[in-house]
Amino acid sequence: MLRPFFLRSLIVDGLQADGALLKAEDAAVRVSFYRRVKPSQTTTRPGFYGEDGEEFFQSVLQDLEIWRVPGERARPHGLAWNIGKADSSLDAVNDLRATEERFRVSV
Secondary structure, three states: OOOHHHHHHHHHOOOOOOHHHHOOOOHHHHHHHHHHOOHHHOOOHHHHHHHHHHHHHHHHHOOHHHHHOHHHOHHHHHHHHHHHHHHOOOHHHHHHHHHHHHHHHHO
């Protein structure tokens, strides 16, 4: 069963990923944006972690564009290690490695 947060995010996936989604008060709407925006379309992407934290990071990991474009693959690495330093945990790094392995095979 889908949680209401993820259901709202999936519903919004039908809309264009633009600045209106990014400015939404609902974090589920912003997650839809994070998951679908092309990395080259925004220069402020690293700052999004400060607003939505783990939801942002997990959305980045699910962004297929990052895994398709070799130059973009380094972006989540830096973010994962910065998160790990901030919370003294390797959870983000481990999530990144597992996702990277999965997409390496499927994308």
